[in-house]
Amino acid sequence: MSPLNVALIGFGNVGGGVARLLLEKSERLAQRAGRPIVLKRVVVRDPSRPRAVSLPDGMISSDVREAILDPQIDTVVELIGGTTAAHDVVMDALAEGKDVVTANKALLCTHGDAIFERARTAKCCVAFEASVAGGIPIVATISQGLAANQINSIEAILNGTSNFILTEMLAKRVAYQDVLAEAQRLGYAEADPTLDVDGTDAAQKITLLTRLAFGTKVPLSAFPRQGIDTLELADLIYAEELGYRVKLLGVAKRVGSKLEMHVQPTLVRREKPIAQVSGAYNMVRLEGDAVGSLWLSGAGAGAMPTASAVVADLIDVATGRAARTFPQLDLWQSHPPLPIQPPEDIERRYYLRFNVEDRPHVFAEICDVLGRHGISLASIIQHEVPEHDDRAAGSDAVPAIPAVLMTHRAREGQFRTADVELEKLACVRTPRVRLPVAD
Amino acid sequence: MSPLNVALIGFGNVGGGVARLLLEKSERLAQRAGRPIVLKRVVVRDPSRPRAVSLPDGMISSDVREAILDPQIDTVVELIGGTTAAHDVVMDALAEGKDVVTANKALLCTHGDAIFERARTAKCCVAFEASVAGGIPIVATISQGLAANQINSIEAILNGTSNFILTEMLAKRVAYQDVLAEAQRLGYAEADPTLDVDGTDAAQKITLLTRLAFGTKVPLSAFPRQGIDTLELADLIYAEELGYRVKLLGVAKRVGSKLEMHVQPTLVRREKPIAQVSGAYNMVRLEGDAVGSLWLSGAGAGAMPTASAVVADLIDVATGRAARTFPQLDLWQSHPPLPIQPPEDIERRYYLRFNVEDRPHVFAEICDVLGRHGISLASIIQHEVPEHDDRAAGSDAVPAIPAVLMTHRAREGQFRTADVELEKLACVRTPRVRLPVAD
Structure with missing residues (x-):
């Protein structure tokens, strides 16, 4: 059979991995x-520029248009990242009738509609296994392996950098900033880690999975998103004491006729598989109406794991499977999409940490506010403060001590109005922490 | 497009699940x-006979030949199990040019060569996702998701019944026979559980995965196979004390230029994901040269999870993906297969439990035998026996006490010859237990 001829646009870490597989493992x-x-x-x-992977003479160039227009080229692999030049590469390749493989979640989140539509019009396909969870075949699992199912829930750790930092903070009892510096030194975090640690990367990935699994397009602005960059070590330790681990959890699930979504540091019971994912790994838990729960876990990033997914897509294109899969994906909202649950209606349990004045009646004041908003308590931790610490902060001030509460289920809206009142209580100092608890 | 018309041969638990999906979720x-x-x-x-799933009038019959010969039927789903009637159904369907979907691992282990060859000749496909690990898309993951990889290792819990029994034994501190009775009552174990608990079921599944991942056909007789039916609770408890869980682990991995395979109750370090799989779940850990480690976990059996996999196969047949996947599967040993490591050359660490006489020099005698066979010790547990138990068994006999040893790596052959000598030591009584330890 005739070969599938590939142009690789972008030759960074992942591009180097893809080239290595294509050149060294061709047989x-x-x-x-x-x-x-x-x-x-x-x-x-x-x-x-010198490269880690050496290419045959004459293969490398800087002319994107020439590569895309080359009639010899069947498939274009976009690995430049970002949403500007990458957008042009993908749209131009499709316009030329070439299939596209991409690892670019940001691009698909921003310009997915136009890209998927153009691919459909051109009768080409866009394969994007590598765009979510690196080497884990999560796109194939949702769209093929579980194709008999209605997916009811996705719960996932989708950002390896954040999971690495959380794991290290707890294991070494070190503050966020110190672990981040170490992670940057080791290459687990980028020089500018913002999109990883502020939850944007995980949010983009969960919206892509949501589109595939539920047929619903969700803008990032439509659901709560919080990163790990404001987490304090104390909360990881209290969570551990309560039997939980804090994970940057992306969730999308059916609740009645709505879709509940959020990306937040979340307390997960320590026995659950998701709580046990350590280091830079990703995990996705899917729940389907036939299959029940399914867990997939592996490297969510890195040159070779991501290249593994890119090349799997190329094999799917070469066999013709991709051309059969792509038109059946739930990307065009042929049926009415699930509406998003408004954030204030999301009902969950919460972990609350207060820094409170160490004087009588403080708990009564806090519990009164919570109670009046219909929030009831499941458990409380308050440790005795050693005597000598008692007045350490200043001799005339009433000292502050931490108090940790776990609530029963209540709506986000109830917590928001309670927060306004708690803010005003004289006995409550900063920081005040509120983290959701996974079901 | 024209419909894909399906005949379902066999209408038990899984058949009922498949029918429900096809009838109730047709849209x-x-x-x-x-x-x-x-x-x-x-x-x-x-x-x-009355059935749990009600079928449209006239759909059900007892005539297999009529169904297979019906020119309307495109695809035959074999769900009768066993290797006799099922063999005829599959071979006849392929001879008629029909694609086949099956959940029958025993059939593919016994008659795989003839079936796959006939399918190739007939230009039909055989899809068998449901034959291994129920709802977990492990066949698709090996053959498509990780198609860019050389698989270097498979480590898996593939028998839910065994894992359920092991979990319950440890959690409730109950003997094997008592948990088995309970599992039978709950429907987790069959009336005749032999193939589940003696390791045959797991061994058949690992040979199928091995064929897909390594291109090597391995008869069950070529590798060590041991079930959980001879395990004692004491060993699960000692393992826990040493930081391990005992799992019925199926392993197939490249070691040098050979393939190491075994299915045995195996000690797995408690922190490893495989050790943490509890109840009737399955887990497969794959290691690929590009992707690194990948874990998949979910329901390995049950009507709806297995039906989920069967119907995913039907969707793959309907889209034409299966016709593109099947000819590329590594089922025909187009390249020289990996030879199997002879069992006596398999090198591992071992857990040893002895029932020894409580008198001087006993450890010296055991360690002398082990040492002379090049087996060195990593750790020892021997608990002090309460005084009043000391002579409980009989007044004139020297009492026996348990001693647990963990060895460093040594070859199975070394242990076998050591076993012969240990057997002869007067100080060593029955039972004598030897279980491998996972890397």
Whole structure:
């Protein structure tokens, strides 16, 4: 059979991994694809820069248009990232009738509609396994492996950097900033880690999975999103004491006729598989109406795990599977989409930490506010403060001590109005922490 | 597009689940397959027997040949189990040019060669996602999701009944026989549980995964196989004390240029994801040269989880994906297969429990035998026996006490010859237990 000729646009970490597989494992890939998959062109901004992976002479260039227009090229792999140049690459490739493989979740979140529509019009396909959870075949599992199911819930750790930081904070009892610095040194966190640690990356990924699993397009602004960048070590330790681990959890699930979504540091019971994911790994738990619960876990990032997913997509394109899968994906909202649950209606249990004045009646004041908003308590931790610490902060001030409460289920709206009143209580100092608890 | 017409041969638990999905979720399935998937015929031994799932009039019959020969039928789903009648159904369907979906691991282990060959000749496909690990899409993950990888290792819990029994034994501190009786009462174990608890079921499944992942056909007789039916509670408790859980672990991995395989109760470090799988769940850990480690976990049996996999296969047949996947599967040993490591060359750490006489020099005698066979010790547990138990068994006999040893790595062959000598030591009584430890 004729080879599948590939142009690689972008040659960073993942691009290098893809090139290595295509060049060094060509026999293996040809056997599994039923035809050779041939790397023909690699496009970079600066072809003269030295690269970790050496390419055959004449393969590398800086001319994107030339690569895309080359009639020899069947499939374009977009690995430049971002949403501007990548957008042009993908739209141009589709316009030329080329199939596209991409690992770019931000692009699909921002321009997914236009891209998927153009692919459909051009009768091409867009394969994007590598865009969510790196080497974990989560796109295939939702759209093929569980195709017989109605997915009822997705619960996932989708940002390896955040999970690495949370794991290290707890294991070494070190503050966020110190672990972040270490993670940057080790290459687990980027020089500018903002999108990882503020929850944006995980939120983009959960919206992509939501689109596939529920057929609903959700803008990032429509659901609560919070990163790990404001977490304090104390809360990880209190959670542990209560039998929980704090994870940056992305959730999308059916609740009645609505879709509940959020990405937040969340307390997960320590026995649950998601709580036990440590380090830079990802995990996705799916619940389907036939299959029940299914867990997938593995490397969510990294050059070779992500390249594994990109090349699996290329094999799917080469065999013709991708052309059969793509039109059946739930990307066009052929049926009425599930509406999003308004954030204030999301009902959950919460972990609350207060810094309160160490004097009589304080608990009564807090519990009175919570009670009046219909929030009832499940458990309380308040440790005795050692005598010598008692007046450490200043001799005339009433000292502050931490108090941790676990509530029963209540709506976010109830907590928000309670928060306004708690803010005004003289006995409550900063910081005041509120984290959701997973079901 | 024209519908995919299906005949269901066998209408037990899983068959009922498949029928329910096809009849009750037809709209959902048609959307994902791009065409209707229509249940046309159901064949059973006794059509007059009442069934949990009600079928349209005239759908059920007892005539297999008529169903297979019906030119209307495109795809035959074999769910009768066993290796005799099922073999005829599958071979006849393929001879008629029909695609086949089956959940029958025993059939594929016994007659896989003839079935796969006939399918290839007939240009049909055989889809068998449901034959291993129920609802977990492990066949698709090995053959598609990780298609870019060389698989280096598979480690798996593949028998839910065994895992349920092991979990309950440890949690409730109850002996094997008592938990088995309870599991039978709850429906987690069959009336005759032999194939589940003696390791045969798990061994059949690991050989199927091995064939897919390594391209090697392995007869059950070629590797060590041991079930949980001879395990004693004491060993689960000692393992826990040492930081391990005992799991019925199926393993197939590359070691040098050989394939190491075994299915045995195995000690797994408690922190590992596989150790944490409790109840009737399955887990498969794959290691690929690009993706690294990947874990999949979910229900390994049960009507609806297995039906989820069967119907996913039907959707793959309906879209044409299965026809593109099947010929690329590593079922024909186009390349030289990996030879099997002879059992006596398998090198591992071991857990040893002895019942020894409580008198001087006993440890010296045991350690001398082990040492002379090149087996060195990593740790020892021997608990002090309460004074009043000391001579409980009989006044003139030297009492026996348990001693637990963990060894460093050594070859199975070394242990076998040591076993012969240990057997002869006067100080060593029965039972003598030896269980492997996972890396």
